Structures are given as C-alpha cells and as structure tokens.
Amino acid sequence: MLHEPISRVRIFDGAMGTELSHLPEAQGHMLEELNILHPEIIENLHRRYIEAGADYLTTNSFSISPTKWKNSPLGWQETADAAIAVARRAAQGTDVKVMFDMGPSGRMMEPIGDYTFEQAYDNVRAVVEHVRDRVDGFIIETFSDLYEMRAAVLAVRENTDLPLFATMTFDASGRTLTGSTPEIAAVTLTALGVDVLGINCSTSPKTFVDLVQRMRPLTHLPIMTQPNMGLPMMKDGKTFYNYTDDEFAHWTERLIEAGASIVGGCCGTSPATIAAIARFKGREVSQYPAPADTYICSATQLLRLQKGLICGERLNPTGKKKLKEALLARDFDYLQKEALNQESAGADFLDLNVGIANCDEKALLCQATRKVQEVCDLPLQLDSSSPDALEAAIRIYNGVPMINSINGSDESMDALLPVVAKYGTPTVALTLDKDGIPETADGRIAIAQRIIDRAARHGIDRRQLVFDALVMTVSSNQSHGQTTLRTLEALKRLGVLTIVGLSNISFGLPERAHLNRTFLAMAFERGLDIPIMNPLDRDIVQTVRAFNALSGIDANCERYIAFNTAGNATEQADDLFHAVVAGLRDTVGRHIEHELQTATPESIISDVLIPALTEVGERFEKKTVFLPQLIQSAEAAKAAFEILSTRYARNDAGHKGTVVIATVKGDVHDIGKNIVKVVMQSHGYKVVDLGKNVDKETVAEACRRHNPMAVGLSALMTTTVDAMEDTIRHLRSLGIGLPVMVGGAVLTEEIAAHIGADYYAQDALTSVGILEKIRQ
Amino acid sequence: MEQTLLNGTLHYLGCDGRHADTATLSLARQAIGTMTALADFRCCEISLSDLGHTPDFVLKPAYATIAGFVAEASLFAATLGIRVDRKIKSLGTVDMSAAVAANAAANAILDARVEAALTDGQVLFCPGYSGTDMSDVRHVLQLLDAQRRLGIFTSDSGMMIPEKSVAGLLLKGYRFSCRGCLIASKCEHLRRGLTCYGRQD
Numbered sequence: 001m002l003h004e005p006i007s008r009v010r011i012f013d014g015a016m017g018t019e020l021s022h023l024p025e026a027q028g029h030m031l032e033e034l035n036i037l038h039p040e041i042i043e044n045l046h047r048r049y050i051e052a053g054a055d056y057l058t059t060n061s062f063s064i065s066p067t068k069w070k071n072s073p074l075g076w077q078e079t080a081d082a083a084i085a086v087a088r089r090a091a092q093g094t095d096v097k098v099m100f101d102m103g104p105s106g107r108m109m110e111p112i113g114d115y116t117f118e119q120a121y122d123n124v125r126a127v128v129e130h131v132r133d134r135v136d137g138f139i140i141e142t143f144s145d146l147y148e149m150r151a152a153v154l155a156v157r158e159n160t161d162l163p164l165f166a167t168m169t170f171d172a173s174g175r176t177l178t179g180s181t182p183e184i185a186a187v188t189l190t191a192l193g194v195d196v197l198g199i200n201c202s203t204s205p206k207t208f209v210d211l212v213q214r215m216r217p218l219t220h221l222p223i224m225t226q227p228n229m230g231l232p233m234m235k236d237g238k239t240f241y242n243y244t245d246d247e248f249a250h251w252t253e254r255l256i257e258a259g260a261s262i263v264g265g266c267c268g269t270s271p272a273t274i275a276a277i278a279r280f281k282g283r284e285v286s287q288y289p290a291p292a293d294t295y296i297c298s299a300t301q302l303l304r305l306q307k308g309l310i311c312g313e314r315l316n317p318t319g320k321k322k323l324k325e326a327l328l329a330r331d332f333d334y335l336q337k338e339a340l341n342q343e344s345a346g347a348d349f350l351d352l353n354v355g356i357a358n359c360d361e362k363a364l365l366c367q368a369t370r371k372v373q374e375v376c377d378l379p380l381q382l383d384s385s386s387p388d389a390l391e392a393a394i395r396i397y398n399g400v401p402m403i404n405s406i407n408g409s410d411e412s413m414d415a416l417l418p419v420v421a422k423y424g425t426p427t428v429a430l431t432l433d434k435d436g437i438p439e440t441a442d443g444r445i446a447i448a449q450r451i452i453d454r455a456a457r458h459g460i461d462r463r464q465l466v467f468d469a470l471v472m473t474v475s476s477n478q479s480h481g482q483t484t485l486r487t488l489e490a491l492k493r494l495g496v497l498t499i500v501g502l503s504n505i506s507f508g509l510p511e512r513a514h515l516n517r518t519f520l521a522m523a524f525e526r527g528l529d530i531p532i533m534n535p536l537d538r539d540i541v542q543t544v545r546a547f548n549a550l551s552g553i554d555a556n557c558e559r560y561i562a563f564n565t566a567g568n569a570t571e572q573a574d575d576l577f578h579a580v581v582a583g584l585r586d587t588v589g590r591h592i593e594h595e596l597q598t599a600t601p602e603s604i605i606s607d608v609l610i611p612a613l614t615e616v617g618e619r620f621e622k623k624t625v626f627l628p629q630l631i632q633s634a635e636a637a638k639a640a641f642e643i644l645s646t647r648y649a650r651n652d653a654g655h656k657g658t659v660v661i662a663t664v665k666g667d668v669h670d671i672g673k674n675i676v677k678v679v680m681q682s683h684g685y686k687v688v689d690l691g692k693n694v695d696k697e698t699v700a701e702a703c704r705r706h707n708p709m710a711v712g713l714s715a716l717m718t719t720t721v722d723a724m725e726d727t728i729r730h731l732r733s734l735g736i737g738l739p740v741m742v743g744g745a746v747l748t749e750e751i752a753a754h755i756g757a758d759y760y761a762q763d764a765l766t767s768v769g770i771l772e773k774i775r776q
Numbered sequence: 777m778e779q780t781l782l783n784g785t786l787h788y789l790g791c792d793g794r795h796a797d798t799a800t801l802s803l804a805r806q807a808i809g810t811m812t813a814l815a816d817f818r819c820c821e822i823s824l825s826d827l828g829h830t831p832d833f834v835l836k837p838a839y840a841t842i843a844g845f846v847a848e849a850s851l852f853a854a855t856l857g858i859r860v861d862r863k864i865k866s867l868g869t870v871d872m873s874a875a876v877a878a879n880a881a882a883n884a885i886l887d888a889r890v891e892a893a894l895t896d897g898q899v900l901f902c903p904g905y906s907g908t909d910m911s912d913v914r915h916v917l918q919l920l921d922a923q924r925r926l927g928i929f930t931s932d933s934g935m936m937i938p939e940k941s942v943a944g945l946l947l948k949g950y951r952f953s954c955r956g957c958l959i960a961s962k963c964e965h966l967r968r969g970l971t972c973y974g975r976q977d
Binding site: 106107108111112113114142144169171173175177178179201234235236237238300333336337340341374375376583624625626627628629631632634635665666667668669671674675678716717719720723745746748750 | 789790791795796797799800803816818822825826827828829857858859861862864865866868869870871872873874875876877879910911923924927929931932933934935937938939959961
C-alpha cells in the first residue's frame with residue numbers, strides 16, 4: 001500500500017522495449033534475456049531514466065511469467081532476479097522506487113478464449129511470491145482484458161502489501177479490446193483497492209486526455225498515464241512514432257490538468273522524453289473525493305445505482321421447478337435464456353440466486369455467474385445466504401457486482417463486511433437480525449443504523465449499503481405494507497439507497513399483479529429506489545417506466561416512449577403443423593394445448609411434428625428455404641417436444657435416444673455444433689452438449705455417464721482435426737464402441753474415415769438422418 | 777455498401793438475392809444492422825520491404841506459387857473485434873437462427889471492410905490457401921504485433937480470437953487457384969462451376 005497520499009506530480013520512466021529492440025545485442029533474444037546476457041545495457045537505460053528525472057523505475061520484466069516465458073533457455077525466475085538486481089543497482093543511492101513490471105499473459109481469457117481466471121491468478125501469484133521481498137511495488141500494465149486484470153490485481157493484493165499500480169490500454173474508440181470503458185476500469189480497479197490506476201500504451205498522449213477526464217469522477221485514487229509517442233510506423237525494418245518530445249510534454253501537461261498525478265511514457269518514449277516532462281515534477285495536484293454515487297458493472301456495462309432501476313428476479317430457483325432441475329443438471333441454457341429475456345424486457349441488473357437444498361452452492365453460484373456473464377452484459381446481484389458462496393462468486397465475477405445480502409446479526413456482519421470491504425462491492429443490507437424481522441419501522445431502522453456503524457468500522461461508506469425495507473404479505477397482516485412504507489421513508493432520512501423484493505406483498509391473495517403494481521407506485525413515492533421484480537411482467541414494467549417519466553428520472557420520457565413504441569406484431573399460423581413450418585416458436589404452446597384435446601403426445605409427434613420437420617427438410621434440400629428458416633422451424637419443434645415431454649409419465653420418455661456432442665479440444669468455434677444440437681433436439685433426441693474446447697477425457701466420461709446412442713464431434717479447422725482423431729482413438733482404447741459422427745468445415749467423407757469416425761455429417765439434417773439410421 | 781453486405785450475408789446463408797424469401801431478407805437485414813453497430817473493424821499492414829526481411833515461413837516450398845509476388849507483398853491482419861463474437865454467442869442462446877444470420881452478416885462485413893482496405897489489384901492470400909500451412913498465421917500475427925495492435929490472439933491450436941479475423945499476405949496481381957484446397961472435393965462453388973473468390977478459375 002502507498003504510505004502517503006500523492007500530493008505532487010511524480011514521474012515514471014519511459015519505454016524499455018522500443019529502446020532495446022533495435023540494439024544488435026537484442027536480436028534473436030527476448031528483451032528480458034538482456035537482464036542476464038547484457039545487464040550493463042539495462043542498467044545504463046535505467047540510469048538514463050533516473051538522470052532524466054524519473055521517480056519510479058520499471059524492471060525489464062514485461063514478459064516474465066510462467067505462462068508467457070517460453071522459448072528461452074533461461075528460467076523465468078533467474079531472469080526476474082536479474083531484472084530486479086540490475087534496477088536496484090541503477091537506483092542505488094537514490095530515492096527512486098523499483099517497480100516490478102508485469103504485462104498480460106498473451107492468452108485470451110474464458111469464455112471467448114481458453115485461459116481461465118484461476119490460471120491467470122496463479123500466473124501472477126507465482127511471480128509475486130518470487131520477487132516480493134526485493135521490490136518497492138508492482139506495476140501491472142498494458143492489460144486489455146478487465147477479467148485478466150482483475151485476476152492479476154487479486155493475485156498481487158492477496159500475496160503482498162506492496163503498492164500496486166494498474167494500467168489498462170484503450171483503443172481509438174475509447175474501449176479496451178474486450179469492450180470495457182475507462183469508467184468501468186476506474187470503478188473496478190478502485191473497488192479492488194489498487195493504489196494507483198491509469199492508462200498506458202494505447203494511442204497518443206492527446207487521446208489520453210479524454211480517457212483521464214472520464215476516469216477522474218469515478219475514483220478518488222491517483223491516476224497515472226504512460227502514453228505512446230503517437231502512432232507507430234515502420235520503415236526499413238525500424239519503427240518510428242509521430243510525436244516529438246515537446247509535443248509529448250505539451251499533452252502531458254494537459255493530462256495533469258485533467259487529473260493525472262503520475263506521468264511517464266510507453267512505446268517510443270526515451271530518456272529525452274522523460275526529461276521533457278520532468279519539468280512538471282513536484283507540481284501540486286488536487287486530491288479527489290470518492291464518487292458521490294454508487295456503481296456496479298459488468299465488463300461492458302456500468303450502472304449507477306439510482307431510483308427507478310429494475311432488478312430482475314427470475315434467476316432464482318425458488319418456486320421454479322424447471323430452473324431448479326436445470327441447475328441441478330448443470331444445464332445452464334435455461335438460466336442464460338432467462339437472463340437474456342430479462343435483459344430484453346428492460347431489466348437494469350439481475351439478481352442471481354442458485355440456492356437449492358443439498359447442492360454445493362459455492363460451486364454452483366460460481367458456475368452460474370460465469371455462464372450468465374458469458375452471454376449477458378447486465379451487471380449481477382449475487383444472491384446467497386452463504387458467505388462462502390458469495391465470496392467465491394464475487395471473486396470470479398467480471399466487474400463489480402452487488403451482493404444480496406448481509407443483515408444485522410453479528411454472524412452475518414462478521415462474515416460479510418470484510419468481504420464487502422475487500423472487493424468494494426455494494427451490498428443489500430436486510431433490516432433484520434438474529435431475532436428476525438422487527439414488526440415496526442423503528443425496529444428496522446435501528447438495525448439499519450447498527451449495520452451502518454459496523455460497516456464504517458470496516459471502512460465501508462453507507463453509500464455502498466442498499467437497504468431492504470423488507471416486504472411481507474398483507475394477507476397475513478394488513479399493516480405489513482404500511483410498515484414497509486414507513487421504513488422506506490425513514491431509511492431515506494439516513495441517506496441510503498433502498499430496495500425491496502416486491503412480489504411478497506401479495507402472497508396468498510388473488511390477482512396478485514394488481515397489488516404488486518399499486519404497492520410499487522406507493523413505495524416509489526415513499527422512498528423506494530429499486531424494486532426486485534419480474535421484468536417479463538409488462539404491466540409492472542409499465543408502472544416503473546411511467547413513474548420514471550412522471551417524476552423526471554427518465555429524461556425526455558425516452559425510455560417510456562421506447563418501451564411503448566416497440567413492435568409487438570407476431571405472425572400467426574393456423575395450426576401446429578404450419579407454426580412449426582413457419583418457425584413460430586412462441587405460438588406452438590397454444591396449438592399443442594388445442595391438439596391435446598383430441599390427440600395423444602405420441603400421435604402429435606408422429607402425425608404433426610415429424611411431417612412438419614420433413615416438409616421443412618425437403619424445402620431446405622430444394623433450396624426454397626435456407627438455414628435460418630430451418631433453424632427457426634427446429635426451434636419451434638424443439639419447443640413443442642419440450643412441452644409434450646412433460647405430458648409423459650417418465651421424464652425421459654418421448655426421447656428417441658441420447659447423443660453426446662462436443663467441439664473438440666483446441667477448437668473454440670461452436671456455432672455449427674449448436675445448429676446440429678437444435679436440429680437433433682427438434683427431431684426428438686436428447687442432446688448432452690459438452691460445449692467447446694472439450695478434451696477427450698470429458699467426452700469419454702460423458703459416454704459412461706449418459707450411455708448415449710452416438711457421439712458427435714465437431715471441428716472447424718484442420719489444426720483441430722488431430723484432436724478429433726485423438727478423441728476417437730481414446731474412446732476406442734477405453735472400449736467405448738459407440739458410433740461416432742464427425743462434422744465441420746474442413747472435414748470430408750475421406751477425412752472422417754481416415755480418423756476413425758463411423759459417419760460423416762455434412763450438415764445438421766444429415767446428422768439427424770444418421771441418428772435415424774443408427775436407431776434402426 | 778448496403779447491397780454488398782446483403783448479398784454477402786445471403787451468400788453465407790447458402791442463398792443469394794434471387795432465391796431469398798421475405799423472411800430471410802428481413803433476418804439478414806436485421807443481422808447486418810446489429811453486427812454493423814458492434815463491429816469494431818481494425819486492420820494493420822506492413823510491407824515486407826518496410827519489415828526489412830522476408831519472413832521464413834514465406835520461403836517454404838508450399839509458398840512457391842506466390843514467390844513471384846513476394847517482393848511487393850505486405851503482411852496484413854484485420855478483425856471485427858470481440859463484441860461481435862459475444863453477440864453471436866449471446867444470440868445463439870435465445871435464437872439460433874438470429875445467431876446464424878449474425879454470423880453470416882459478420883463474415884460479410886469483414887469481407888467488405890477488408891476489400892475496402894485493399895488497394896487496386898491487391899488480394900489477400902491467407903495461410904491455408906493452396907496447400908500452405910494454416911498455422912503460419914501465427915507468424916503473420918507475430919510480425920504485425922497484432923495482439924497488441926489489433927487484439928487478435930491465437931489459441932494453442934492456432935485459431936484466431938476474435939473469430940471474425942483474417943491474417944495473411946497482400947499480393948498484387950496474384951490470381952487464386954483451387955489447386956491444393958482442402959475442401960475442393962465437397963465445394964459447393966466448384967459443383968456450380970464457380971469459385972469462392974468470385975470468378976471462374
């Protein structure tokens with residue numbers, strides 16, 4: 001940790017890589033190898049930066065980590081040792097601080113790539129443990145993925161108390177390569193407790209001004225900048241940059257005016273550049289207060305907590321049998337769909353709860369968090385009564401979540417307030433304690449005050465606490481509604497945000513929607529900020545939109561107008577057959593109910609669904625319909641099968657058989673496999689989808705566990721066909737003789753035979769034909 | 777541009793403008809709109825003369841067919857960025873047909889943007905064409921510093937991430953051939969007497 005505030009401008013050093021890469025001694029080597037092979041060169045460069053006026057030296061260690069250090073005869077540890085030794089020698093007899101430099105791993109993080117959060121954490125932890133006793137601090141720089149940055153920050157924070165500076169790179173659009181804005185970076189890094197945050201590399205010093213201005217209101221921490229010398233250009237094998245030292249200094253002064261307090265340079269800068277900006281050293285800088293507002297975010301969406309937001313309640317298995325079953329089976333498709341449907345319906349963030357009796361909630365909440373974040377951009381409110389589960393999920397969350405919840409009991413506060421403080425997460429605070437829910441508003445406010453006081457002792461400001469006034473049904477006691485409303489009023493006098501789980505108010509009464517809507521309007525007026533509610537209930541969303549419009553929260557009534565002018569036209573079809581052919585998924589339920597009045601589920605499948613799919617298949621073969629319509633029809637048929645399967649006595653009855661499918665190890669493309677999955681499901685097969693980048697052991701394990709009738713393997717590229725062959729060989733070596741079909745862009749009948757597959761599926765419809773053949 | 781993208785999207789969906797029905801056209805147009813809004817096209821190029829040397833991989837025998845074009849060649853890479861990948865994935869969760877259309881639209885947008893970035897007579901020759909090694913794409917990306925400059929990563933198996941990325945050599949005056957193409961035996965274009973690069977070979 002920094003031991004004193006930064007009240008005057010400090011100077012960081014400049015580029016290492018671009019200063020070294022053109023030297024003859026560097027040719028054919030990783031630049032860090034020079035720490036051992038030519039330490040005098042590195043030491044000399046460090047000294048020149050010190051002479052230029054740098055207060056901080058960056059060790060020559062950007063690529064040193066277990067993951068990234070490859071193709072060198074030297075070990076990463078000895079190279080890191082040398083990097084520190086040479087910087088220390090240069091700084092000897094000065095006050096200059098030696099900061100150990102760490103760059104990104106060069107791997108793409110999950111879910112887009114295959115590098116896990118844990119791998120990213122361990123990669124940095126190993127370095128920190130090795131060097132922490134010999135440096136003055138750490139600088140993590142040039143990160144373009146917030147998730148990897150998060151893992152790296154935690155790895156440093158949890159393994160040393162030394163100062164930590166963290167900087168990210170942004171492109172010309174003002175986002176990182178994974179879509180995070182400077183505001184999101186500022187909120188996330190501040191929440192994690194870095195000492196200094198900022199921007200490096202990226203584009204030019206001029207473009208940094210806007211980035212600093214955007215970060216500044218969202219953090220009280222010092223901001224550092226290390227821009228490039230403009231844009232790189234190459235000529236005759238040499239790289240040039242388009243800024244002069246004077247121009248760089250001019251824009252550095254603008255950066256200081258915008259709120260930067262530590263300034264230096266990145267690619268293309270030199271000791272002369274640092275000398276040019278050293279004249280700003282010691283200039284007084286402002287101290288910035290913590291933001292007045294409270295924020296949560298995902299990697300791509302920042303949300304200021306304020307009145308009139310909607311927290312979606314549907315990612316919660318309580319009372320939802322289908323979601324519960326899906327979660328227990330670790331089938332996250334349903335959860336992901338619920339998340340996306342709520343996002344489309346207008347939710348601003350989503351509550352995520354996976355509390356199911358007798359399940360490993362910690363593991364499940366982590367998996368569910370990852371899966372929802374994989375497809376949905378909305379920030380999440382992680383909801384659990386287990387402190388362990390909450391901390392584990394906060395840890396792997398990408399961004400800053402809200403948590404739900406702590407309460408006024410010592411046990412809850414002792415367990416969770418340190419977690420809230422460590423991760424900087426806003427939290428829902430329930431106005432109850434070990435004695436239960438107070439009957440009166442005064443009792444609830446007393447608990448709220450106790451939580452505020454206890455939180456303050458952990459350094460947590462009341463703005464991070466979002467108080468739940470607690471809603472109980474009026475069917476058991478009619479005063480419950482009034483108590484909640486009085487509590488809301490009193491909570492607002494404490495200067496805190498408020499939240500309630502809305503639908504409890506009407507439990508046990510008929511026509512609940514009317515009560516919920518009316519209570520929502522009353523609660524808004526008495527001090528409610530955020531309802532946790534069902535955003536798929538259009539009427540209650542209307543109440544929120546109308547309130548926001550009438551109270552001026554919704555500027556120019558924009559969201560109200562947008563919500564009420566979106567198209568709602570739905571194409572109609574007369575019967576189930578035509579609904580499937582036309583791909584009208586939303587209408588099949590109504591048609592099935594009608595069909596079931598006169599037919600059995602079995603006959604609906606054989607007499608309506610299969611002929612409809614056959615019709616679409618024939619049209620596809622004749623090229624009168626194309627892939628999108630084929631899939632739409634398949635989706636409609638799949639929805640029909642799902643409804644019909646609930647009418648069978650046994651769960652699995654109605655399925656023609658089980659198929660295990662996967663995109664093989666090393667391949668992260670999965671759209672082809674997903675199409676095959678939908679089409680197989682539409683024809684009545686149960687599909688166990690293992691996902692993408694799946695290793696052979698997982699495929700074998702799935703075969704043992706699910707006893708499928710066939711295995712389907714997908715690969716897009718020649719480079720991963722080997723993995724496909726390896727998987728088939730592995731299955732055979734274990735005595736798993738199941739039919740294996742393969743498909744993918746580069747495969748042919750010949751290649752399929754060559755790698756030991758039983759069938760080659762050219763497209764999704766062919767795969768169904770193969771299954772039919774196997775079944776017979 | 778709008779018509780180019782529509783034609784390209786329909787092409788990737790397996791149909792063309794003459795055959796596409798209203799529903800397909802509507803889906804394609806919607807996908808083009810969505811993907812255009814998310815596409816963050818970036819590209820970079822270095823001529824081999826500015827690079828100062830001819831990369832070793834270009835000297836492999838498989839590259840003999842382009843040997844005459846190397847003197848004026850450039851290394852090139854381009855991407856639509858990660859948000860396009862995420863959106864396709866997210867659409868696939870709730871609406872696979874929209875995901876397929878978005879995938880096709882993204883391909884068409886990348887093609888069009890790359891085409892617009894090329895100068896007259898240049899074609900993009902990617903490793904994997906004409907019997908060359910697809911994994912050579914790593915060398916192209918490394919020499920361009922494409923991870924840092926464009927955000928293109930490569931997986932252990934040599935795949936580019938984001939998926940909607942291309943990398944290769946810009947060659948002036950080169951004419952493609954289907955010789956050595958891995959999927960020639962099942963190529964839909966060849967069956968119809970066409971090629972994927974838009975003209976009779």
